[in-house]
Amino acid sequence: MMTPHDWISIVSIVTAGFAVAVGSIAPAIGEARALTQAMDAIARQPDAANSISRTLFVGMAMVESTAIYALVIALVLLFANPLLP
Amino acid sequence: MDAMTPQVWLQLGPLGLTETVFVSGALTVLLVGVGAVGARIRAVREAYEVLYEMVEGMLQEMVTVDATPLVPLILTQWLFILSANLVGLLPVIASPTRDLSLTAALAIVSFGAGHVYGFRAQGMAYLKHYIEPNPIMLPFNIVGEASRTLALALRLFGNMVSGEIVGGIVVSLAGLLLPIPLMALDVLTSVVQAYIFGVLTLVFTASAMQVAVKKTVPETPTPAGSPT
Numbered sequence: 635m636m637t638p639h640d641w642i643s644i645v646s647i648v649t650a651g652f653a654v655a656v657g658s659i660a661p662a663i664g665e666a667r668a669l670t671q672a673m674d675a676i677a678r679q680p681d682a683a684n685s686i687s688r689t690l691f692v693g694m695a696m697v698e699s700t701a702i703y704a705l706v707i708a709l710v711l712l713f714a715n716p717l718l719p
Numbered sequence: 720m721d722a723m724t725p726q727v728w729l730q731l732g733p734l735g736l737t738e739t740v741f742v743s744g745a746l747t748v749l750l751v752g753v754g755a756v757g758a759r760i761r762a763v764r765e766a767y768e769v770l771y772e773m774v775e776g777m778l779q780e781m782v783t784v785d786a787t788p789l790v791p792l793i794l795t796q797w798l799f800i801l802s803a804n805l806v807g808l809l810p811v812i813a814s815p816t817r818d819l820s821l822t823a824a825l826a827i828v829s830f831g832a833g834h835v836y837g838f839r840a841q842g843m844a845y846l847k848h849y850i851e852p853n854p855i856m857l858p859f860n861i862v863g864e865a866s867r868t869l870a871l872a873l874r875l876f877g878n879m880v881s882g883e884i885v886g887g888i889v890v891s892l893a894g895l896l897l898p899i900p901l902m903a904l905d906v907l908t909s910v911v912q913a914y915i916f917g918v919l920t921l922v923f924t925a926s927a928m929q930v931a932v933k934k935t936v937p938e939t940p941t942p943a944g945s946p947t
Contacts, residue, residue: 691911691914691915691918692922699877703873
């Protein structure tokens, strides 16, 4: 016999997996595009490599925070679930 | 496995002092001590000065405003976050930056610094950036400021806690030697995240100061026919 709490646990775990899996697709694509563009730019203008890679780092961190949000949601579902006692 | 809440080390009535408080306090004392003792030794002080000037030049390259007043803030954030991230590699001690409270405090410092330097650069006119380009944008600007601060806190927290959780899972699955490459990756993440936190603070603070610079500098006439 499944209690409501069992169902909430099951749904939370599955949702946490999906949150990370789906939520990391878009940032991964975005970061890859940013990286290819940056490498292209460095290949064209090696002199500007320093400022390009600095901007790339900061920009990638901004893009990556979207994936981190998904991760935080998954962590909340797994370890600090508001619906479970 | 309780990844989200840090251990309480000392219970004072209703107030639980967590590991984070002790470890970050110890790091603060250590950093201040190294700085204070080093400043009294001539050779070390000169090394500090060279390094400080190097950092100052590096920061100045990144922004168009005068970065001199920002150097102490950014350098402190770099040193503290870097040491707080790396102290998690020691056995027993958990990195204080895997506690959301600490990263939220750091993000609030960065948020406050943006406003303090913005007000200092241009007085009450600084508040005008909330209603630019249009008063309708006020709620969006407020949400933008808040989400930027939230993102700063969550980025550092998420990166550190995910490294720790992955390491813990691999240890429990595979044993002693396999987590070592993951820990090496953790060192890289620690350094990059500390760098990024400081750079983002610098960029946000500089953008708060920038408005003033734009207004005080007399507008250069644009050549006719050039796109604006």
